[in-house]
Amino acid sequence: MPLKILVTVKRVEDPESKIKVKPDGTGIVTDGVNYKMNPFDEIGVEEALRLKEKHGGEVVVASIGGDKSITEIRSALAMGADRGVLLKHEGALDPLLVSALFQKLTEQEKPDLVLLGKQSIDDDQNQTGQILAERLAWAQATFASKKESLESEAEQKKQPGLVLSADGKKMQVVREVDGGVETLEVSLPAVVTVDLRLNKPRFASLPGIMKAKKKEVKEIATASLGVELQPKVVVKKLFEPPKRAGGAKVADVPELWKKLHEEAKVV
Protein backbone atom coordinates (compact mmCIF):
# COMPACT_ATOMS: atom_id res chain seq x y z
CA MET A 1 0.00 0.00 0.00
CA PRO A 2 1.75 3.19 -1.13
CA LEU A 3 1.79 6.00 1.41
CA LYS A 4 1.54 9.70 0.79
CA ILE A 5 3.50 11.44 3.53
CA LEU A 6 3.61 15.12 4.36
CA VAL A 7 6.70 15.97 6.39
CA THR A 8 7.42 19.40 7.86
CA VAL A 9 10.79 21.12 8.13
CA LYS A 10 11.76 24.30 9.95
CA ARG A 11 14.73 26.56 9.41
CA VAL A 12 16.42 27.04 12.79
CA GLU A 13 19.65 28.32 14.26
CA ASP A 14 22.39 25.69 14.12
CA PRO A 15 22.30 23.94 17.51
CA GLU A 16 26.06 24.48 17.78
CA SER A 17 25.66 28.26 17.43
CA LYS A 18 26.15 30.59 20.36
CA ILE A 19 22.79 32.25 20.97
CA LYS A 20 22.82 35.77 22.39
CA VAL A 21 19.90 38.03 23.18
CA LYS A 22 19.83 41.56 21.73
CA PRO A 23 20.38 44.20 24.43
CA ASP A 24 16.78 45.48 24.07
CA GLY A 25 15.35 41.97 24.51
CA THR A 26 13.39 42.02 21.24
CA GLY A 27 15.13 39.05 19.66
CA ILE A 28 18.38 37.17 19.33
CA VAL A 29 21.57 38.36 17.64
CA THR A 30 21.58 36.72 14.21
CA ASP A 31 24.97 38.01 12.97
CA GLY A 32 27.34 35.12 12.49
CA VAL A 33 24.68 32.51 13.27
CA ASN A 34 24.34 29.58 10.87
CA TYR A 35 21.00 28.06 9.97
CA LYS A 36 19.97 24.52 9.18
CA MET A 37 17.04 22.14 9.25
CA ASN A 38 15.65 21.47 12.73
CA PRO A 39 17.37 18.19 13.77
CA PHE A 40 14.07 16.54 14.73
CA ASP A 41 12.67 17.37 11.29
CA GLU A 42 15.66 15.63 9.64
CA ILE A 43 14.60 12.50 11.52
CA GLY A 44 11.05 13.01 10.22
CA VAL A 45 12.32 13.32 6.63
CA GLU A 46 14.46 10.19 7.04
CA GLU A 47 11.51 8.20 8.39
CA ALA A 48 9.30 9.38 5.54
CA LEU A 49 11.93 8.27 3.01
CA ARG A 50 12.31 4.84 4.63
CA LEU A 51 8.54 4.35 4.62
CA LYS A 52 8.43 5.29 0.95
CA GLU A 53 11.33 2.96 0.15
CA LYS A 54 9.48 0.10 1.82
CA HIS A 55 5.90 0.76 0.76
CA GLY A 56 6.11 3.16 -2.19
CA GLY A 57 4.28 6.46 -2.37
CA GLU A 58 5.23 10.11 -2.25
CA VAL A 59 7.04 12.35 0.24
CA VAL A 60 5.99 16.00 0.22
CA VAL A 61 8.08 18.36 2.33
CA ALA A 62 6.59 21.59 3.67
CA SER A 63 7.92 24.61 5.51
CA ILE A 64 6.61 27.95 6.69
CA GLY A 65 8.80 31.03 6.51
CA GLY A 66 10.52 33.57 4.32
CA ASP A 67 12.43 32.95 1.08
CA LYS A 68 15.37 31.49 2.97
CA SER A 69 13.29 28.56 4.20
CA ILE A 70 13.53 27.16 0.70
CA THR A 71 17.08 26.10 1.64
CA GLU A 72 15.74 23.60 4.18
CA ILE A 73 13.13 22.34 1.71
CA ARG A 74 15.92 21.77 -0.84
CA SER A 75 17.92 19.91 1.83
CA ALA A 76 15.01 17.52 2.32
CA LEU A 77 14.59 17.16 -1.46
CA ALA A 78 18.32 16.38 -1.69
CA MET A 79 17.83 13.62 0.88
CA GLY A 80 15.19 12.19 -1.45
CA ALA A 81 11.82 13.84 -0.84
CA ASP A 82 9.75 14.22 -4.02
CA ARG A 83 8.51 17.79 -3.98
CA GLY A 84 8.19 20.80 -1.70
CA VAL A 85 5.69 23.40 -0.58
CA LEU A 86 6.71 26.68 1.03
CA LEU A 87 4.02 28.54 2.90
CA LYS A 88 5.50 32.00 2.52
CA HIS A 89 5.25 34.01 5.68
CA GLU A 90 7.00 36.95 7.29
CA GLY A 91 6.46 37.80 10.92
CA ALA A 92 5.80 36.05 14.18
CA LEU A 93 4.17 32.61 14.42
CA ASP A 94 3.07 30.39 17.27
CA PRO A 95 2.06 26.72 17.44
CA LEU A 96 -1.65 27.54 17.05
CA LEU A 97 -0.90 29.41 13.83
CA VAL A 98 1.62 26.93 12.46
CA SER A 99 -0.82 24.07 13.06
CA ALA A 100 -3.65 26.07 11.45
CA LEU A 101 -1.53 26.65 8.33
CA PHE A 102 -0.45 23.00 8.16
CA GLN A 103 -4.07 21.99 8.60
CA LYS A 104 -4.95 23.94 5.44
CA LEU A 105 -2.08 22.33 3.57
CA THR A 106 -3.02 18.87 4.85
CA GLU A 107 -6.58 19.37 3.63
CA GLN A 108 -5.22 20.27 0.19
CA GLU A 109 -2.63 17.49 -0.04
CA LYS A 110 -4.64 14.74 1.71
CA PRO A 111 -1.66 12.69 2.94
CA ASP A 112 -1.99 9.37 4.79
CA LEU A 113 0.51 10.52 7.37
CA VAL A 114 1.88 13.84 8.60
CA LEU A 115 5.32 13.58 10.20
CA LEU A 116 6.71 16.42 12.32
CA GLY A 117 9.70 16.80 14.60
CA LYS A 118 8.52 16.63 18.21
CA GLN A 119 9.85 20.12 18.78
CA SER A 120 12.01 22.72 17.10
CA ILE A 121 15.23 23.55 18.85
CA ASP A 122 14.68 27.31 18.70
CA ASP A 123 11.31 27.84 20.40
CA ASP A 124 11.35 24.42 22.12
CA GLN A 125 7.53 24.43 22.16
CA ASN A 126 6.66 20.79 21.46
CA GLN A 127 3.04 21.54 20.56
CA THR A 128 2.45 21.80 16.83
CA GLY A 129 1.87 18.10 16.10
CA GLN A 130 -0.54 17.70 18.97
CA ILE A 131 -2.58 20.74 17.93
CA LEU A 132 -2.55 19.69 14.28
CA ALA A 133 -3.96 16.28 15.25
CA GLU A 134 -6.70 18.01 17.22
CA ARG A 135 -7.55 20.39 14.36
CA LEU A 136 -7.78 17.49 11.90
CA ALA A 137 -9.53 15.22 14.45
CA TRP A 138 -6.91 12.58 13.61
CA ALA A 139 -5.09 10.09 15.77
CA GLN A 140 -1.86 11.38 17.28
CA ALA A 141 1.28 9.57 18.35
CA THR A 142 4.01 11.84 19.68
CA PHE A 143 7.69 11.15 20.47
CA ALA A 144 8.01 8.23 18.03
CA SER A 145 11.03 6.07 18.69
CA LYS A 146 11.91 2.43 18.30
CA LYS A 147 12.93 -0.37 20.59
CA GLU A 148 16.16 -1.14 18.73
CA SER A 149 19.09 1.20 19.38
CA LEU A 150 20.64 3.45 16.76
CA GLU A 151 23.57 0.99 16.65
CA SER A 152 21.31 -2.01 15.98
CA GLU A 153 21.09 -4.17 12.86
CA ALA A 154 17.57 -2.89 12.11
CA GLU A 155 18.98 0.63 11.99
CA GLN A 156 21.91 -0.45 9.77
CA LYS A 157 19.36 -1.86 7.35
CA LYS A 158 17.51 1.48 7.31
CA GLN A 159 14.26 -0.12 8.35
CA PRO A 160 11.47 2.30 9.24
CA GLY A 161 10.58 2.38 12.93
CA LEU A 162 6.91 3.05 12.13
CA VAL A 163 5.25 -0.24 11.25
CA LEU A 164 2.44 -0.24 8.68
CA SER A 165 -0.22 -2.94 9.02
CA ALA A 166 -0.68 -5.48 6.20
CA ASP A 167 -3.86 -3.76 5.01
CA GLY A 168 -2.12 -0.38 5.00
CA LYS A 169 -4.77 1.19 7.20
CA LYS A 170 -3.00 1.31 10.54
CA MET A 171 0.42 2.04 11.90
CA GLN A 172 2.17 0.96 15.08
CA VAL A 173 4.23 3.63 16.79
CA VAL A 174 6.68 3.02 19.64
CA ARG A 175 6.80 6.08 21.88
CA GLU A 176 9.38 7.29 24.37
CA VAL A 177 7.49 8.10 27.55
CA ASP A 178 8.44 8.43 31.22
CA GLY A 179 9.39 5.14 32.80
CA GLY A 180 9.45 3.03 29.65
CA VAL A 181 8.31 2.66 26.07
CA GLU A 182 4.72 2.57 24.93
CA THR A 183 3.30 1.18 21.72
CA LEU A 184 0.21 2.73 20.13
CA GLU A 185 -1.68 1.77 17.02
CA VAL A 186 -3.07 4.68 15.04
CA SER A 187 -5.61 4.52 12.22
CA LEU A 188 -4.45 6.39 9.14
CA PRO A 189 -4.51 9.22 8.36
CA ALA A 190 -2.59 10.21 11.48
CA VAL A 191 -0.16 12.75 12.88
CA VAL A 192 3.13 11.40 14.24
CA THR A 193 5.87 13.47 15.88
CA VAL A 194 9.35 12.00 15.98
CA ASP A 195 11.95 11.76 18.72
CA LEU A 196 15.72 11.36 18.57
CA ARG A 197 15.98 7.57 18.63
CA LEU A 198 13.76 6.83 15.66
CA ASN A 199 16.59 6.83 13.14
CA LYS A 200 19.88 8.33 12.04
CA PRO A 201 19.16 10.68 9.14
CA ARG A 202 21.09 10.12 5.92
CA PHE A 203 23.35 12.69 4.31
CA ALA A 204 22.33 14.04 0.95
CA SER A 205 24.38 12.54 -1.89
CA LEU A 206 25.88 14.71 -4.63
CA PRO A 207 23.45 13.33 -7.26
CA GLY A 208 20.68 13.91 -4.72
CA ILE A 209 21.69 17.55 -4.39
CA MET A 210 21.77 17.94 -8.18
CA LYS A 211 18.35 16.33 -8.59
CA ALA A 212 16.88 18.46 -5.81
CA LYS A 213 17.51 21.60 -7.84
CA LYS A 214 15.03 20.40 -10.46
CA LYS A 215 12.33 19.22 -8.09
CA GLU A 216 9.14 21.25 -7.79
CA VAL A 217 8.74 23.65 -4.89
CA LYS A 218 5.34 25.32 -4.83
CA GLU A 219 4.97 28.62 -3.01
CA ILE A 220 1.73 29.57 -1.28
CA ALA A 221 1.25 32.92 0.49
CA THR A 222 -0.03 32.28 4.00
CA ALA A 223 -2.37 35.26 3.61
CA SER A 224 -4.25 33.27 0.93
CA LEU A 225 -5.13 30.38 3.26
CA GLY A 226 -7.91 32.02 5.27
CA VAL A 227 -6.15 31.80 8.61
CA GLU A 228 -6.13 34.75 10.99
CA LEU A 229 -2.38 35.40 11.20
CA GLN A 230 -2.26 36.72 14.74
CA PRO A 231 -0.05 34.84 17.23
CA LYS A 232 -1.68 34.08 20.59
CA VAL A 233 1.51 33.07 22.38
CA VAL A 234 2.94 36.58 22.50
CA VAL A 235 6.61 36.93 23.37
CA LYS A 236 6.99 40.14 25.36
CA LYS A 237 10.68 40.05 26.07
CA LEU A 238 13.73 37.82 25.80
CA PHE A 239 16.61 37.73 28.20
CA GLU A 240 19.58 35.56 29.05
CA PRO A 241 19.41 33.30 32.09
CA PRO A 242 21.79 33.90 34.98
CA LYS A 243 25.19 32.33 34.32
CA ARG A 244 26.24 29.47 36.50
CA ALA A 245 29.50 30.17 38.31
CA GLY A 246 31.68 27.11 37.84
CA GLY A 247 35.14 26.23 36.71
CA ALA A 248 36.80 25.20 39.98
CA LYS A 249 39.03 22.13 39.80
CA VAL A 250 40.09 19.56 42.34
CA ALA A 251 43.39 17.69 42.17
CA ASP A 252 42.24 14.19 43.05
CA VAL A 253 39.45 12.04 44.47
CA PRO A 254 40.37 12.60 48.14
CA GLU A 255 40.10 16.37 47.62
CA LEU A 256 36.81 15.94 45.72
CA TRP A 257 35.40 13.83 48.53
CA LYS A 258 36.51 16.33 51.16
CA LYS A 259 34.84 19.20 49.26
CA LEU A 260 31.59 17.28 48.77
CA HIS A 261 31.56 16.07 52.33
CA GLU A 262 32.74 19.13 54.25
CA GLU A 263 32.23 22.17 52.00
CA ALA A 264 29.09 21.38 49.96
CA LYS A 265 27.78 18.86 52.50
CA VAL A 266 25.92 16.90 49.85
CA VAL A 267 27.27 13.44 50.68
Next chain:
Amino acid sequence: MSNVLVLAEQSHGKLKKATLAAMGAAQQLAKRTGGQVVGLVMGKGVQAAADEMASYGLTVRLADAPVLEHYLAESWTPVVAEAAKAAGATWIVAAATAFGKDLLPRAAARLGAATATEVLSLSGDGANVLLKRPMWAGNVIAEVELATPVKAFTIRPTEFAPAQKAGGGSVTAQPVAVDAGSLKTRFVEFQEVKSERPELTEARVVVAGGRGTKGDFKELEGLADDLGAAVGASRAAVDAGWVPNDWQVGQTGKVVAPELYIAAGISGAIQHVAGMKGAKVIVAINKDPEAPIFQIADYGLVGDLFKAIPELREKVKSGK
Protein backbone atom coordinates in the same frame (compact mmCIF):
# COMPACT_ATOMS: atom_id res chain seq x y z
CA MET B 1 -14.53 33.03 37.46
CA SER B 2 -10.88 32.50 36.68
CA ASN B 3 -10.46 29.08 38.16
CA VAL B 4 -7.43 26.93 37.50
CA LEU B 5 -7.80 23.31 36.41
CA VAL B 6 -4.78 21.15 37.19
CA LEU B 7 -4.37 17.75 35.51
CA ALA B 8 -3.23 14.84 37.64
CA GLU B 9 -0.88 12.12 36.52
CA GLN B 10 -0.87 8.96 38.57
CA SER B 11 1.04 5.72 38.52
CA HIS B 12 -0.06 2.60 40.40
CA GLY B 13 -2.69 4.67 42.26
CA LYS B 14 -0.36 7.39 43.51
CA LEU B 15 0.06 10.94 42.26
CA LYS B 16 3.38 11.63 40.57
CA LYS B 17 5.66 14.11 42.29
CA ALA B 18 5.53 16.24 39.14
CA THR B 19 1.78 16.59 39.68
CA LEU B 20 2.39 17.97 43.18
CA ALA B 21 4.59 20.64 41.60
CA ALA B 22 1.86 21.40 39.03
CA MET B 23 -0.61 21.73 41.92
CA GLY B 24 1.81 24.10 43.65
CA ALA B 25 2.01 26.18 40.46
CA ALA B 26 -1.80 26.13 40.13
CA GLN B 27 -2.19 27.40 43.70
CA GLN B 28 0.32 30.17 43.04
CA LEU B 29 -1.56 31.10 39.87
CA ALA B 30 -4.98 31.04 41.61
CA LYS B 31 -3.67 33.59 44.13
CA ARG B 32 -2.73 35.83 41.23
CA THR B 33 -6.03 35.43 39.36
CA GLY B 34 -8.30 35.33 42.40
CA GLY B 35 -9.75 31.95 41.38
CA GLN B 36 -9.98 28.48 42.85
CA VAL B 37 -7.87 25.43 42.05
CA VAL B 38 -9.77 22.43 40.73
CA GLY B 39 -8.04 19.08 40.23
CA LEU B 40 -8.84 16.58 37.49
CA VAL B 41 -8.07 12.89 37.88
CA MET B 42 -8.72 10.67 34.88
CA GLY B 43 -8.43 6.93 34.42
CA LYS B 44 -10.05 3.68 35.44
CA GLY B 45 -10.20 2.76 39.13
CA VAL B 46 -8.34 5.90 40.20
CA GLN B 47 -10.41 6.95 43.22
CA ALA B 48 -7.31 6.69 45.44
CA ALA B 49 -5.44 9.28 43.38
CA ALA B 50 -8.47 11.58 43.54
CA ASP B 51 -8.64 11.21 47.33
CA GLU B 52 -4.92 11.92 47.54
CA MET B 53 -5.32 15.06 45.43
CA ALA B 54 -8.24 16.22 47.60
CA SER B 55 -6.03 15.88 50.69
CA TYR B 56 -4.18 18.95 49.42
CA GLY B 57 -7.34 21.01 49.87
CA LEU B 58 -8.42 20.82 46.23
CA THR B 59 -11.88 20.37 44.80
CA VAL B 60 -11.26 17.34 42.60
CA ARG B 61 -13.24 16.17 39.59
CA LEU B 62 -12.88 12.44 39.11
CA ALA B 63 -13.39 11.06 35.59
CA ASP B 64 -13.36 7.34 36.23
CA ALA B 65 -14.41 5.16 33.31
CA PRO B 66 -13.30 1.94 31.56
CA VAL B 67 -12.66 3.88 28.32
CA LEU B 68 -9.98 5.89 30.15
CA GLU B 69 -8.05 2.84 31.36
CA HIS B 70 -5.06 3.61 29.18
CA TYR B 71 -4.05 7.20 28.63
CA LEU B 72 -4.62 8.37 25.05
CA ALA B 73 -4.52 12.04 24.03
CA GLU B 74 -7.48 11.43 21.76
CA SER B 75 -9.80 10.04 24.44
CA TRP B 76 -8.65 12.24 27.33
CA THR B 77 -8.89 15.53 25.40
CA PRO B 78 -12.71 15.77 25.49
CA VAL B 79 -12.70 14.93 29.20
CA VAL B 80 -10.27 17.78 29.94
CA ALA B 81 -12.36 20.17 27.85
CA GLU B 82 -15.62 19.19 29.57
CA ALA B 83 -14.04 19.37 33.03
CA ALA B 84 -12.57 22.81 32.31
CA LYS B 85 -16.02 24.10 31.35
CA ALA B 86 -17.68 22.46 34.36
CA ALA B 87 -15.03 23.91 36.68
CA GLY B 88 -15.30 27.41 35.26
CA ALA B 89 -11.59 27.23 34.51
CA THR B 90 -9.87 29.84 32.39
CA TRP B 91 -6.45 28.31 33.05
CA ILE B 92 -5.33 24.69 32.65
CA VAL B 93 -2.05 23.51 34.15
CA ALA B 94 -0.13 20.24 33.88
CA ALA B 95 3.44 19.15 34.52
CA ALA B 96 5.81 19.02 31.54
CA THR B 97 6.14 15.23 31.65
CA ALA B 98 5.70 12.99 28.60
CA PHE B 99 2.00 12.84 29.58
CA GLY B 100 1.52 16.59 30.03
CA LYS B 101 3.47 17.44 26.88
CA ASP B 102 1.37 15.02 24.84
CA LEU B 103 -2.05 15.92 26.23
CA LEU B 104 -2.15 19.59 27.16
CA PRO B 105 -1.56 21.25 23.77
CA ARG B 106 -4.29 19.08 22.22
CA ALA B 107 -6.78 19.54 25.07
CA ALA B 108 -6.11 23.30 25.13
CA ALA B 109 -6.63 23.53 21.37
CA ARG B 110 -10.08 21.96 21.83
CA LEU B 111 -10.92 25.05 23.92
CA GLY B 112 -9.19 27.47 21.56
CA ALA B 113 -6.59 28.04 24.27
CA ALA B 114 -2.99 29.01 23.63
CA THR B 115 -0.40 26.93 25.49
CA ALA B 116 3.03 27.76 26.88
CA THR B 117 5.31 24.80 27.63
CA GLU B 118 8.00 24.14 30.27
CA VAL B 119 7.07 27.24 32.26
CA LEU B 120 9.67 28.26 34.87
CA SER B 121 7.88 31.03 36.77
CA LEU B 122 4.84 33.30 36.85
CA SER B 123 4.48 37.06 37.33
CA GLY B 124 1.71 39.65 37.31
CA ASP B 125 -1.88 39.46 38.51
CA GLY B 126 -5.44 39.12 37.30
CA ALA B 127 -5.73 38.87 33.53
CA ASN B 128 -2.13 40.03 33.16
CA VAL B 129 -0.28 36.97 34.37
CA LEU B 130 2.92 36.50 32.37
CA LEU B 131 4.89 33.27 32.06
CA LYS B 132 8.63 32.71 31.75
CA ARG B 133 9.78 29.78 29.64
CA PRO B 134 13.09 28.58 28.16
CA MET B 135 13.98 28.69 24.47
CA TRP B 136 17.09 27.64 22.51
CA ALA B 137 17.95 24.87 24.99
CA GLY B 138 17.63 27.24 27.92
CA ASN B 139 20.12 29.75 26.51
CA VAL B 140 17.28 32.26 26.32
CA ILE B 141 14.36 32.90 28.66
CA ALA B 142 11.20 34.35 27.14
CA GLU B 143 8.46 36.19 28.94
CA VAL B 144 5.19 35.33 27.22
CA GLU B 145 1.56 36.36 27.36
CA LEU B 146 -1.24 34.04 26.30
CA ALA B 147 -3.78 36.11 24.36
CA THR B 148 -6.73 33.71 24.36
CA PRO B 149 -9.72 33.68 26.77
CA VAL B 150 -8.73 30.24 28.09
CA LYS B 151 -5.00 29.71 28.64
CA ALA B 152 -2.89 26.63 29.33
CA PHE B 153 0.65 25.79 30.30
CA THR B 154 2.91 22.98 31.39
CA ILE B 155 5.35 23.63 34.20
CA ARG B 156 8.87 22.38 34.67
CA PRO B 157 8.45 20.40 37.92
CA THR B 158 11.89 21.31 39.28
CA GLU B 159 10.96 25.01 39.27
CA PHE B 160 7.84 24.94 41.46
CA ALA B 161 7.46 24.02 45.12
CA PRO B 162 5.04 21.12 45.60
CA ALA B 163 1.55 21.72 47.03
CA GLN B 164 1.15 21.21 50.77
CA LYS B 165 -1.45 19.06 52.52
CA ALA B 166 -4.56 21.01 53.53
CA GLY B 167 -8.15 20.46 54.59
CA GLY B 168 -11.32 21.43 52.72
CA GLY B 169 -10.83 19.19 49.71
CA SER B 170 -13.55 17.16 48.07
CA VAL B 171 -14.13 14.76 45.17
CA THR B 172 -17.02 15.00 42.71
CA ALA B 173 -17.71 12.85 39.67
CA GLN B 174 -16.85 14.18 36.21
CA PRO B 175 -19.12 12.50 33.63
CA VAL B 176 -17.29 10.79 30.77
CA ALA B 177 -18.91 10.71 27.35
CA VAL B 178 -16.22 9.11 25.20
CA ASP B 179 -17.27 6.47 22.66
CA ALA B 180 -14.60 3.77 22.68
CA GLY B 181 -15.73 2.56 19.25
CA SER B 182 -14.98 5.89 17.57
CA LEU B 183 -11.35 6.13 18.72
CA LYS B 184 -8.63 6.21 16.08
CA THR B 185 -5.87 5.38 18.55
CA ARG B 186 -5.40 2.08 20.35
CA PHE B 187 -3.11 1.34 23.26
CA VAL B 188 -1.04 -1.75 22.47
CA GLU B 189 1.46 -2.14 25.30
CA PHE B 190 3.68 -0.42 27.82
CA GLN B 191 7.09 -1.82 28.58
CA GLU B 192 7.99 -0.41 31.94
CA VAL B 193 11.67 0.01 32.75
CA LYS B 194 11.65 -1.36 36.26
CA SER B 195 14.19 0.02 38.64
CA GLU B 196 14.82 -0.04 42.36
CA ARG B 197 16.48 3.37 42.05
CA PRO B 198 14.69 6.68 42.61
CA GLU B 199 13.17 8.35 39.56
CA LEU B 200 15.65 10.49 37.68
CA THR B 201 13.59 13.66 38.03
CA GLU B 202 12.97 13.08 41.73
CA ALA B 203 16.38 11.88 42.96
CA ARG B 204 18.47 13.84 45.45
CA VAL B 205 21.64 12.68 43.68
CA VAL B 206 22.13 11.83 40.00
CA VAL B 207 25.17 9.99 38.63
CA ALA B 208 25.35 10.42 34.86
CA GLY B 209 27.60 8.94 32.19
CA GLY B 210 28.42 9.85 28.62
CA ARG B 211 30.57 8.84 25.71
CA GLY B 212 33.59 8.56 28.02
CA THR B 213 32.10 5.47 29.68
CA LYS B 214 32.50 3.61 26.36
CA GLY B 215 29.30 1.83 27.31
CA ASP B 216 30.53 0.53 30.67
CA PHE B 217 28.14 1.94 33.28
CA LYS B 218 28.92 -0.72 35.90
CA GLU B 219 30.96 1.45 38.28
CA LEU B 220 28.64 4.43 37.73
CA GLU B 221 25.62 2.33 38.62
CA GLY B 222 27.51 1.01 41.63
CA LEU B 223 28.25 4.56 42.80
CA ALA B 224 24.62 5.50 42.23
CA ASP B 225 23.50 2.61 44.41
CA ASP B 226 26.04 3.49 47.09
CA LEU B 227 24.59 7.02 47.15
CA GLY B 228 20.92 6.06 46.71
CA ALA B 229 21.07 8.00 43.44
CA ALA B 230 19.40 7.80 40.05
CA VAL B 231 21.47 7.16 36.93
CA GLY B 232 21.39 9.58 34.01
CA ALA B 233 23.11 9.72 30.65
CA SER B 234 24.04 12.01 27.82
CA ARG B 235 22.44 11.68 24.42
CA ALA B 236 25.57 9.99 23.03
CA ALA B 237 25.29 7.15 25.55
CA VAL B 238 21.59 6.65 24.89
CA ASP B 239 21.91 6.85 21.10
CA ALA B 240 24.59 4.16 21.25
CA GLY B 241 22.07 1.89 22.94
CA TRP B 242 24.21 1.56 26.08
CA VAL B 243 21.44 2.62 28.45
CA PRO B 244 17.64 3.04 28.28
CA ASN B 245 16.19 6.05 26.48
CA ASP B 246 14.56 7.35 29.57
CA TRP B 247 17.92 7.96 31.23
CA GLN B 248 18.66 10.87 28.92
CA VAL B 249 19.18 14.22 30.60
CA GLY B 250 18.97 17.32 28.44
CA GLN B 251 16.98 19.76 26.34
CA THR B 252 14.87 17.01 24.85
CA GLY B 253 15.23 14.44 27.60
CA LYS B 254 14.69 14.83 31.32
CA VAL B 255 15.34 18.07 33.17
CA VAL B 256 16.75 17.41 36.62
CA ALA B 257 17.67 19.62 39.56
CA PRO B 258 19.19 17.34 42.19
CA GLU B 259 21.35 18.45 45.11
CA LEU B 260 24.30 16.68 43.53
CA TYR B 261 24.92 15.85 39.87
CA ILE B 262 27.98 13.80 39.01
CA ALA B 263 28.79 13.93 35.28
CA ALA B 264 31.33 11.27 34.30
CA GLY B 265 32.73 11.14 30.79
CA ILE B 266 30.24 13.78 29.62
CA SER B 267 31.69 16.60 27.53
CA GLY B 268 28.88 19.03 28.32
CA ALA B 269 27.13 19.91 25.05
CA ILE B 270 24.63 22.75 25.55
CA GLN B 271 21.77 20.32 24.95
CA HIS B 272 22.92 18.24 27.93
CA VAL B 273 23.67 21.21 30.15
CA ALA B 274 20.12 22.48 29.51
CA GLY B 275 18.86 19.48 31.45
CA MET B 276 21.09 19.64 34.52
CA LYS B 277 22.36 23.16 35.12
CA GLY B 278 19.74 23.60 37.85
CA ALA B 279 21.60 21.11 40.05
CA LYS B 280 22.81 22.59 43.33
CA VAL B 281 26.27 21.05 43.07
CA ILE B 282 27.81 19.76 39.84
CA VAL B 283 30.82 17.43 39.76
CA ALA B 284 32.53 16.75 36.44
CA ILE B 285 34.97 13.93 35.85
CA ASN B 286 36.53 13.96 32.40
CA LYS B 287 39.85 13.10 30.80
CA ASP B 288 39.73 16.15 28.56
CA PRO B 289 40.67 19.29 30.52
CA GLU B 290 39.06 21.41 27.77
CA ALA B 291 35.64 19.73 28.06
CA PRO B 292 32.93 22.45 28.33
CA ILE B 293 31.35 20.63 31.29
CA PHE B 294 34.16 22.01 33.48
CA GLN B 295 32.95 25.58 32.89
CA ILE B 296 29.75 24.90 34.83
CA ALA B 297 31.10 22.35 37.31
CA ASP B 298 31.59 23.34 40.95
CA TYR B 299 34.20 20.62 41.31
CA GLY B 300 36.02 19.46 38.21
CA LEU B 301 38.33 16.47 38.25
CA VAL B 302 40.51 15.96 35.19
CA GLY B 303 41.14 12.24 35.02
CA ASP B 304 40.07 8.76 34.07
CA LEU B 305 36.57 7.98 35.31
CA PHE B 306 37.41 4.27 35.50
CA LYS B 307 39.96 5.09 38.19
CA ALA B 308 38.12 7.97 39.85
CA ILE B 309 34.69 6.35 40.26
CA PRO B 310 35.93 3.21 42.11
CA GLU B 311 38.08 5.45 44.31
CA LEU B 312 35.07 7.65 45.04
CA ARG B 313 33.01 4.56 45.86
CA GLU B 314 35.61 3.59 48.47
CA LYS B 315 35.25 7.05 50.03
CA VAL B 316 31.47 6.80 50.04
CA LYS B 317 31.56 3.36 51.65
CA SER B 318 34.10 4.30 54.32
CA GLY B 319 32.47 7.69 54.88
CA LYS B 320 35.83 9.42 55.18
